[in-house]
Amino acid sequence: MKITFNGAAGEVTGSRHLVQTSNTKFLLDCGFFQGKRRPTRKLNASFYFDPQDIDFVVLSHAHLDHCGALPLLVNRGFSGPIYATHPTKDVARQMLRDSAGIQESDYKFMKKHRIPGAQTLAKPLYTLKDIPKTIRRFRTFSYIRQENVWHKIHPNVNLKFYDAGHILGSAVSVLDINDNGRKIRLAYTGDLGRKHTPLLHNPAYIRDKVDVMIVESTYGGIKHRNLDEAYKELTEIVQYVYENKSKLIVPAFALGRTQLFVYMLHHLMDTGLIPKIPVYVDSPLAGRVTEVFTKYRDDYDIESKLDFPRKGDYPLFFRTLRYTKSRDESKMLNNIQGPVVIISASGMVENGRILHHLKHSLRNPKNVILITGYQARDTLGRKLLEGWERVKIFGRWYKVNARIKVLNELSAHADGEDLTDYILKTKGVKKVFLVHGEEDRSQALRQNILKRNKNIEVVIPQFGQSFDI
Ligand SMILES: [Zn+2]
Numbered sequence: 501m502k503i504t505f506n507g508a509a510g511e512v513t514g515s516r517h518l519v520q521t522s523n524t525k526f527l528l529d530c531g532f533f534q535g536k537r538r539p540t541r542k543l544n545a546s547f548y549f550d551p552q553d554i555d556f557v558v559l560s561h562a563h564l565d566h567c568g569a570l571p572l573l574v575n576r577g578f579s580g581p582i583y584a585t586h587p588t589k590d591v592a593r594q595m596l597r598d599s600a601g602i603q604e605s606d607y608k609f610m611k612k613h614r615i616p617g618a619q620t621l622a623k624p625l626y627t628l629k630d631i632p633k634t635i636r637r638f639r640t641f642s643y644i645r646q647e648n649v650w651h652k653i654h655p656n657v658n659l660k661f662y663d664a665g666h667i668l669g670s671a672v673s674v675l676d677i678n679d680n681g682r683k684i685r686l687a688y689t690g691d692l693g694r695k696h697t698p699l700l701h702n703p704a705y706i707r708d709k710v711d712v713m714i715v716e717s718t719y720g721g722i723k724h725r726n727l728d729e730a731y732k733e734l735t736e737i738v739q740y741v742y743e744n745k746s747k748l749i750v751p752a753f754a755l756g757r758t759q760l761f762v763y764m765l766h767h768l769m770d771t772g773l774i775p776k777i778p779v780y781v782d783s784p785l786a787g788r789v790t791e792v793f794t795k796y797r798d799d800y801d802i803e804s805k806l807d808f809p810r811k812g813d814y815p816l817f818f819r820t821l822r823y824t825k826s827r828d829e830s831k832m833l834n835n836i837q838g839p840v841v842i843i844s845a846s847g848m849v850e851n852g853r854i855l856h857h858l859k860h861s862l863r864n865p866k867n868v869i870l871i872t873g874y875q876a877r878d879t880l881g882r883k884l885l886e887g888w889e890r891v892k893i894f895g896r897w898y899k900v901n902a903r904i905k906v907l908n909e910l911s912a913h914a915d916g917e918d919l920t921d922y923i924l925k926t927k928g929v930k931k932v933f934l935v936h937g938e939e940d941r942s943q944a945l946r947q948n949i950l951k952r953n954k955n956i957e958v959v960i961p962q963f964g965q966s967f968d969i
């Protein structure tokens with residue numbers, strides 16, 4: 501068996517891992533790279549394999565850096581099934597539609613303004629019409645009450661999903677592979693969640709014996725603070741915004757972080773710890789994803805149900821909360837008086853409506869910008885985090901006077917200790933590949949694993965590198 505890492509190697513985006521055996525070839529995730537336009541474009545447009553040769557894809561979850569390139573794969577001849585959980589299919593449909601829409605409008609904008617390179621840099625890799633035929637390829641399973649169910653997905657491969665606790669529908673995959681008579685068990689974590697995150701179950705430990713693991717390492721070597729501290733800090737921030745009649749701007753991923761943040765505000769308002777100020781979720785995608793959440797209320801964890809026991813009280817809806825729909829409604833927020841909370845995408849502040857909100861808020865020292873998730877290199881979010889005094893938005897410089905706050909506790913990723921535990925609690929592991937992390941994070945995780953078990957071989961693959969198993 502051979503594994504080739506075609507992305508998420510030394511970085512956190514572009515998950516697409518190719519597994520080849522004597523009788524099959526398949527992909528674990530097929531995501532988009534995110535970052536600087538020029539190099540990213542090239543990476544996203546290139547597969548270093550022939551999509552027609554791929555028998556199937558196993559999709560861990562619906563974040564674009566894991567599923568974003570699926571329509572392109574289908575356009576280039578992939579005709580096999582895509583295995584995922586039920587919610588992942590529903591959410592992926594929304595995410596991919598949104599991604600196609602952004603690509604189409606980006607291209608139109610660059611062409612209209614005659615920005616050089618429109619053809620080479622912004623021509624959509626797929627459009628809205630490509631989404632239905634991609635979604636038709638999905639074959640879905642559940643992991644709820646399915647601990648002992650293996651699904652035969654190929655004459656030589658069985659698949660089992662475990663709850664990864666990262667976002668709605670996220671799964672850890674365990675593959676039972678027969679490579680010409682040789683049995684190999686391969687586990688792939690996708691993105692692994694944090695314990696005790698509202699709305700989600702804790703990541704489920706793998707109960708099967710496994711030989712090889714591919715594990716994410718976003719927060720390797722980092723220890724997250726307790727969620728209670730995040731609640732405390734959020735209370736203080738909202739109080740500050742209330743007293744100063746200012747704005748709290750929260751860039752957040754439409755999928756996952758937005759729902760968690762809304763849940764926390766709802767909880768704090770219900771318990772009287774913060775005043776009931778207006779909250780806007782200004783992202784049509786977030787609104788649509790939230791609708792998927794309501795469809796899968798059984799997938800919520802028990803603690804979240806206890807927080808909202810009353811009939812008709814839904815965790816993701818409350819009286820002062822509004823999901824904006826139209827562009828006009830969004831523009832109206834530019835001139836709104838505080839106190840107000842505006843949650844908007846994209847999470848790494850690269851595109852979308854959040855840029856308009858920042859443009860109108862960065863100069864006022866009373867406003868607060870709250871960073872809630874991982875910010876990749878070269879993104880505007882990373883620059884705010886690093887304390888840049890001026891930042892460029894739509895070609896103009898803006899002075900950063902607003903307060904920048906960080907709540908890493910809201911991360912949807914396990915921290916270094918949890919990742920190490922997850923690996924060491926899986927029985928039989930001889931070899932671990934650390935992906936989906938910047939070099940220093942993966943190295944830190946590697947050290948932590950080796951400190952506790954010297955017999956496991958821990959490898960940090962480079963982009964394009966292949967390994968025989
Ligand atoms: Zn993810």
